[in-house]
Amino acid sequence: MGGGEGMAQANNPEPGRDGWTGWTPDPPPDLRDEPPERLLEYYRQMQVIRHFEERAAQAYTQGRIGGFLHLANGEEALAVGGLAALEPEDDLITHYRDHGVALARGSDPGRVMAELFGRADGVSGGRGGSMHLADAGRRFWGGHAIVGIHLPIAAGLALAHQYRKEPRVVLCIFGDGATNTGAFHEALNLAATWELPVIFLCQNNLYGMGTAIERAMRVTELHRRGAAYGIPSARINGMRLLEVRAAVASAARWAREGKGPVFLEALTYRYRGHSMADPELYRTKEELKAWRAWDPIQLFAQELLEAGVVTPEALRRADQEAEQVVEAAIAFAEQSPEPDPATLHHGVYRAPLAAALPAGGGNGVGAHLP
Amino acid sequence: MATGDRVDLLERYQHGRHRELGLTDEDVRRMYEVMLLARRLDERMWILNRTGQAPFAISGQGHEAAQVGAAWALDRERDWIYPYYRDVALVLVWGLTPRDLMLQLLGKAADPSSGGRQMPNHFSSRRLRIAPQSSVVGTQIPQAAGTALASKLEGTGAVTLVTFGEGATAQGDFHEGVNFAAIHRLPVIFFCENNGYAISVPAEKELSVPDVADRALGYGIPGVTVDGNDPFEVYRVVREAVERARAGEGPSLIEAKTYRLLAHSSDDDDSTYRPREEVEAWRQRDPLPRLAAYLKEHGLADDADLQALEEQVRQQVDDATEHAQAAPYPRAEHLLDHVTGP
Ligand SMILES: Cc1ncc(C[n+]2csc(CCOP(=O)(O)OP(=O)(O)O)c2C)c(N)n1
Numbered sequence: 254m255g256g257g258e259g260m261a262q263a264n265n266p267e268p269g270r271d272g273w274t275g276w277t278p279d280p281p282p283d284l285r286d287e288p289p290e291r292l293l294e295y296y297r298q299m300q301v302i303r304h305f306e307e308r309a310a311q312a313y314t315q316g317r318i319g320g321f322l323h324l325a326n327g328e329e330a331l332a333v334g335g336l337a338a339l340e341p342e343d344d345l346i347t348h349y350r351d352h353g354v355a356l357a358r359g360s361d362p363g364r365v366m367a368e369l370f371g372r373a374d375g376v377s378g379g380r381g382g383s384m385h386l387a388d389a390g391r392r393f394w395g396g397h398a399i400v401g402i403h404l405p406i407a408a409g410l411a412l413a414h415q416y417r418k419e420p421r422v423v424l425c426i427f428g429d430g431a432t433n434t435g436a437f438h439e440a441l442n443l444a445a446t447w448e449l450p451v452i453f454l455c456q457n458n459l460y461g462m463g464t465a466i467e468r469a470m471r472v473t474e475l476h477r478r479g480a481a482y483g484i485p486s487a488r489i490n491g492m493r494l495l496e497v498r499a500a501v502a503s504a505a506r507w508a509r510e511g512k513g514p515v516f517l518e519a520l521t522y523r524y525r526g527h528s529m530a531d532p533e534l535y536r537t538k539e540e541l542k543a544w545r546a547w548d549p550i551q552l553f554a555q556e557l558l559e560a561g562v563v564t565p566e567a568l569r570r571a572d573q574e575a576e577q578v579v580e581a582a583i584a585f586a587e588q589s590p591e592p593d594p595a596t597l598h599h600g601v602y603r604a605p606l607a608a609a610l611p612a613g614g615g616n617g618v619g620a621h622l623p
Numbered sequence: 624m625a626t627g628d629r630v631d632l633l634e635r636y637q638h639g640r641h642r643e644l645g646l647t648d649e650d651v652r653r654m655y656e657v658m659l660l661a662r663r664l665d666e667r668m669w670i671l672n673r674t675g676q677a678p679f680a681i682s683g684q685g686h687e688a689a690q691v692g693a694a695w696a697l698d699r700e701r702d703w704i705y706p707y708y709r710d711v712a713l714v715l716v717w718g719l720t721p722r723d724l725m726l727q728l729l730g731k732a733a734d735p736s737s738g739g740r741q742m743p744n745h746f747s748s749r750r751l752r753i754a755p756q757s758s759v760v761g762t763q764i765p766q767a768a769g770t771a772l773a774s775k776l777e778g779t780g781a782v783t784l785v786t787f788g789e790g791a792t793a794q795g796d797f798h799e800g801v802n803f804a805a806i807h808r809l810p811v812i813f814f815c816e817n818n819g820y821a822i823s824v825p826a827e828k829e830l831s832v833p834d835v836a837d838r839a840l841g842y843g844i845p846g847v848t849v850d851g852n853d854p855f856e857v858y859r860v861v862r863e864a865v866e867r868a869r870a871g872e873g874p875s876l877i878e879a880k881t882y883r884l885l886a887h888s889s890d891d892d893d894s895t896y897r898p899r900e901e902v903e904a905w906r907q908r909d910p911l912p913r914l915a916a917y918l919k920e921h922g923l924a925d926d927a928d929l930q931a932l933e934e935q936v937r938q939q940v941d942d943a944t945e946h947a948q949a950a951p952y953p954r955a956e957h958l959l960d961h962v963t964g965p
């Protein structure tokens with residue numbers, strides 16, 4: 254038991270220790286190598302999301318939308334860029350700040366708005382509201398309101414793909430705050446251990462409600478957390494659409510090849526409060542202003558114009574189209590009926606289970622209740 | 624290294640590793656004694672289970688050096704421990720007696736941990752600052768962070784040592800507890816007794832990194848891996864962690880690599896998942912004979928001393944067993960005591 258026998262060693266603070274892959278995402282492509290129509294479409298989608306949320310905020314303050322409303326103004330490039338990197342058969346799951354994600358996935362804006370209004374034609378039948386959008390047909394498994402809880406679900410979806418040997422990946426979006434939950438830890442550990450095809454995309458907007466990240470974790474370079482699980486990780490600029498798309502696409506390639514999960518930390522900012530009820534006492538006007546200079550939509554428009562791939566006229570047309578889409582969505586939501594109270598219990602259990610219960614019958618679980 | 628330490632470094636080195644670390648000869652003899660007592664008590668617990676007297680047995684055999692090395696680095700008069708079910712040697716250092724351990728094993732009324740209510744090896748003592756445990760793996764980790772927060776707020780200077788297996792580090796509780804302690808720089812030591820298995824699941828199927836200490840990267844705290852069968856190395860790294868904690872520098876994560884020599888519990892058959900050669904290889908590294916050899920090599924004990932110690936320990940174990948066997952069970956009318964607060 255001499256001095257040299259002990260194997261104590263200080264931990265190497267740098268990634269690069271055993272099991273660390275040294276993975277880096279692809280850089281963004283040159284704008285001129287992209288079809289201009291596609292770039293214009295990205296721009297249009299971001300504008301739809303921005304207008305959609307502005308109009309939703311208005312409707313909320315007028316009392317036409319109930320419950321909660323969390324806006325993602327400033328985070329549009331993440332939704333549009335991230336989803337552009339997915340295949341339609343890939344899975345998607347996110348947190349409650351989910352309007353942009355649903356729209357970028359292709360859900361009908363009218364039905365998404367109807368959900369915010371709590372109407373029968375909403376994507377979740379008017380039951381979920383803003384935080385619980387979902388669209389199973391598009392493999393969008395929801396906005397989730399409990400912070401961090403959807404990360405283990407994402408790992409479970411990925412396990413299904415691995416088990417069935419299907420080359421599908423799961424994109425799982427969450428905030429910086431979620432990385433402090435036990436669910437994050439359990440999901441990343443299992444996904445890494447079992448090499449599950451999940452892309453963990455953390456939208457680091459520097460706050461969890463009013464708590465700045467440095468008050469909630471000591472490692473504020475969030476991407477470094479991946480090293481604690483042996484997961485390839487990187488920090489990206491979440492305000493640059495093509496950088497996001499390239500990073501998510503390279504992560505998806507890695508996962509699809511069966512090499513396991515990737516952890517991406519995208520730096521971003523939300524321009525509005527955490528939810529509609531937020532006096533924003535925790536941040537300064539200067540900080541907000543500085544981040545507004547990085548507005549993902551303005552930035553993208555500027556890059557497109559500078560590269561000469563679109564005309565100002567084309568952008569203006571896209572702006573108008575976006576406004577029309579959103580106005581139509583509002584009109585659709587307003588004319589949609591309230592859900593029928595008689596259907597309250599629908600969707601709580603699957604029909605076969607319902608049939609097995611006393612006096613259940615069909616989808617009418619609970620029909621026996623007074 | 625302080626100047627004073629430099630003066631007699633070589634002399635201390637000549638006298639053995641323990642002197643270099645500032646441990647006295649008496650310390651080392653005491654460490655061995657506790658390790659031996661823990662081992663023999665543990666063996667007796669299994670016998671009591673196999674003869675139908677104890678409902679359950681769960682073992683610390685193989686972990687003794689890790690536990691004793693860690694315990695020696697703390698202040699038994701002031702610090703808190705959150706042990707887990709394998710920590711027979713740790714709680715003995717902390718002041719539970721062989722009688723206490725046998726009373727809790729047999730579920731007797733005088734069991735200091737829970738009056739005979741808990742499963743075996745769910746140790747606790749308010750008087751000795753041993754926090755009570757849940758059977759749910761990992762729950763003690765955030766609780767220990769809470770105790771450390773209290774010590775910090777009250778300025779007591781106390782450090783909390785919390786122990787757990789490597790399997791527990793895959794629990795969300797681990798993440799939340801360590802993260803919280805890291806942000807608030809709490810005086811707590813997260814001490815993982817990594818025996819390579821969570822019941823039948825080998826570490827490479829529970830952990831996505833080679834060492835539990837790698838997890839420290841995610842929290843910005845020191846993470847150290849140490850040979851858990853070497854009590855002196857464990858003592859050294861835990862002492863450093865204690866110094867950091869008392870200096871307000873926050874928590875540390877320490878991983879002591881060790882092995883459990885028996886099955887997970889009396890309800891487990893480890894031959895279905897552990898090759899006998901592997902178990903045999905670790906038996907060769909059993910910390911007890913290793914420390915006995917050290918005692919002899921450095922003239923701290925001879926064969927006769929070790930034999931006498933065996934005899935003394937056997938008497939303690941016999942006494943504890945007989946005492947617990949004769950002790951009464953809890954009375955039925957006390958069933959609901961402690962279920963809700965007063
Ligand atoms: C488990 C849980 N704790 C607390 C809350 C309340 N809560 C709602 S959102 C939120 C902040 C989460 O922040 P972050 O993950 O960074 O996402 P962001 O809102 O910034 O997009 C909190 C604490 C919750 N919904 N769930």
Ligand SMILES: Cc1ncc(C[n+]2csc(CCOP(=O)(O)OP(=O)(O)O)c2C)c(N)n1
Pocket residue numbers: 709758759760787788789790791792816818820821822887
């Ligand atoms: C939350 C929870 N899950 C599962 C169990 C069942 N269980 C009891 S001990 C154990 C293994 C723990 O392994 P580890 O943390 O490595 O400690 P070891 O027993 O190896 O010392 C498990 C899975 C439990 N008690 N609690």
Ligand SMILES: [Mg+2]
Pocket residue numbers: 428429430456457458459460461462
């Ligand atoms: Mg956030």
Ligand SMILES: [Mg+2]
Pocket residue numbers: 788789790816817818819820821822
């Ligand atoms: Mg273990």
